[in-house]
Amino acid sequence: MGPVRIRSFTLLCFFFIMLMPWVFFVTAHFIETKSLNIGQTPNEELHTVPIVSAFVGVLLAFLIVGAAMRRFLLKPLERMSLVSREVAAGDWEVELPMFRIAEIAEVRDGFEVMVKGLQSSYRKQAELEEERRFVIAAVAHDLRTPLFALRGYLDGLEQGIAQSPEKMAKYLAVCKEKSEQLDRLVEDLFTFTKMEYLETKLNEETIDFKMILQNAVDSLRPLAMQKHISISSRSADDCIVRGEAHLLERAMTNLLDNAVRHTPSDGEIVVQCYKDEHKVKFSIRDTGPGFSSEELERVFEPLYRGEASRNRSTGGSGLGLTISQRIVRRHGGGLAARNHSEGGALLTGWLPVTD
Structure with missing residues (x-):
C-alpha cells in the first residue's frame, strides 16, 4: 500500500467516526430486539442500551482515530523534529523513517535532499578550510627563507661587512632579488585567495x-x-x-x-x-x-x-x-x-x- 494523501486520511477518519456509533447502535438494538427494524421497538421507544452503545461507539471511534493520527501524523513529525536536532548537532548519518502520509513523505524526501546538500557543502567547506590553513602555513614557511636572507644581508651592510664597492653591489643585488621573490610570493598568495574564496564576478x-x-x-x-x-x-x-x-x-x-x-x-x-x-x-x-x-x-x-x-x-x-x-x-x-x-x-x- 502506497502513501495516503492527508485529505484522504482525514475523510477516512471522519467516515470512521460517523460509522462507529451506528454500528454499535444497530448491534445493541439487534441483540435486544432480535430485529434490524429500528423504527419498530417495544412501546414505540428506543431502549437505553442502544443509545449508550452508540455513545460508546463515538468514544471508541475518537480513541481509534486519535491513535491513528498519533501514529501516522504526530509521531512522524516528532521524528522529523528529532532528526533535525541531530543534524544540527553534526550527525549527518541519521536515518529517516518511511512515512505512510504522502505529504509527510514528501517533506521527508525534501529533508533528505537538504541534509545531503548540507553534508556536501560542509565537506567542501572543511576541505577549503584545510586547504586555506595549508596554504597559509606553507607560504608563511616560504616567506621566512627570503626574509631571513634579506635581513642577513642588510645587517651585513649595516655592520660594514661589505666594504668594497664590488661586495656592496653583490649584497644589494641579493637584497633586490630576495625582495622580488617576496613580492612574487605575496602576489601569488593574494591572487590565489581571490580566485579561491572571494568568487567575485569578472569584469568582462x-x-x-x-x-x-x-x-x-x-x-x-x-x-x-x-x-x-x-x-x-x-x-x-x-x-x-x-x-x-x-x-x-x-x-x-x-x-x-x-x-x-x-x-x-x-x-x-x-x-x-x-x-x-x-x-x-x-x-x-x-x-x-x-x-x-x-x-x-x-x-x-x-x-x-x-x-x-x-x-x-x-x-x-x-x-x-x-x-x-x-x-x-x-x-x-x-x-x-x-x-x-x-x-x-x-x-x-x-x-x-x-x-
Missing part, C-alpha cells in the same frame, strides 16, 4: 588574446635573456575572447615564468595562439626536463612542487600553475599539462571565442 571586456600573450612574453623576456633563452611567439590575428585582461595576463605570465625557470640556459620557449572553431587555443612549450609521471598527476595542486627541478630552489611559491588553471577555468576555458613528443614540458589551454 573584449580582449585580443594575442596581445595578452605578447605582454606576458615581454615581461619575461629580460629574465629569459639573462639565461640565454629564446622566446618565440606565433599568434593568429583573430584570437578575440572576453574576460578580465589583468587576470588572463597574470595566468599567462605564470605559465611563462614557470617555463623560463625550468628551461636550462640556451634553451627555447615557443608560444602559440590560434582560433579553432569556437575556441581560442594556446600552448607554451619549453625545452626543459619536462614533467615526471607524478608531476603530471599533481602539477595543478596548490603548493605542489616536484622533488627534482620544480622545487623551492627555483624561487616559486608552488601556486603559479594552480592560479593559472583557476583563472582560465573562471573564464570558461581549460588548461592541461603534458610532455612534448620531442622533449620538454607542454602546457595547452583554451578559452571560448567571443560571439
Whole structure:
C-alpha cells in the first residue's frame, strides 16, 4: 500500500467516526430486539442500551482515530523534529523513517535532499578550510627563507661587512632579488585567495588574446635573456575572447615564468595562439626536463612542487600553475599539462571565442 494523501486520511477518519456509533447502535438494538427494524421497538421507544452503545461507539471511534493520527501524523513529525536536532548537532548519518502520509513523505524526501546538500557543502567547506590553513602555513614557511636572507644581508651592510664597492653591489643585488621573490610570493598568495574564496564576478571586456600573450612574453623576456633563452611567439590575428585582461595576463605570465625557470640556459620557449572553431587555443612549450609521471598527476595542486627541478630552489611559491588553471577555468576555458613528443614540458589551454 502506497502513501495516503492527508485529505484522504482525514475523510477516512471522519467516515470512521460517523460509522462507529451506528454500528454499535444497530448491534445493541439487534441483540435486544432480535430485529434490524429500528423504527419498530417495544412501546414505540428506543431502549437505553442502544443509545449508550452508540455513545460508546463515538468514544471508541475518537480513541481509534486519535491513535491513528498519533501514529501516522504526530509521531512522524516528532521524528522529523528529532532528526533535525541531530543534524544540527553534526550527525549527518541519521536515518529517516518511511512515512505512510504522502505529504509527510514528501517533506521527508525534501529533508533528505537538504541534509545531503548540507553534508556536501560542509565537506567542501572543511576541505577549503584545510586547504586555506595549508596554504597559509606553507607560504608563511616560504616567506621566512627570503626574509631571513634579506635581513642577513642588510645587517651585513649595516655592520660594514661589505666594504668594497664590488661586495656592496653583490649584497644589494641579493637584497633586490630576495625582495622580488617576496613580492612574487605575496602576489601569488593574494591572487590565489581571490580566485579561491572571494568568487567575485569578472569584469568582462573584449580582449585580443594575442596581445595578452605578447605582454606576458615581454615581461619575461629580460629574465629569459639573462639565461640565454629564446622566446618565440606565433599568434593568429583573430584570437578575440572576453574576460578580465589583468587576470588572463597574470595566468599567462605564470605559465611563462614557470617555463623560463625550468628551461636550462640556451634553451627555447615557443608560444602559440590560434582560433579553432569556437575556441581560442594556446600552448607554451619549453625545452626543459619536462614533467615526471607524478608531476603530471599533481602539477595543478596548490603548493605542489616536484622533488627534482620544480622545487623551492627555483624561487616559486608552488601556486603559479594552480592560479593559472583557476583563472582560465573562471573564464570558461581549460588548461592541461603534458610532455612534448620531442622533449620538454607542454602546457595547452583554451578559452571560448567571443560571439
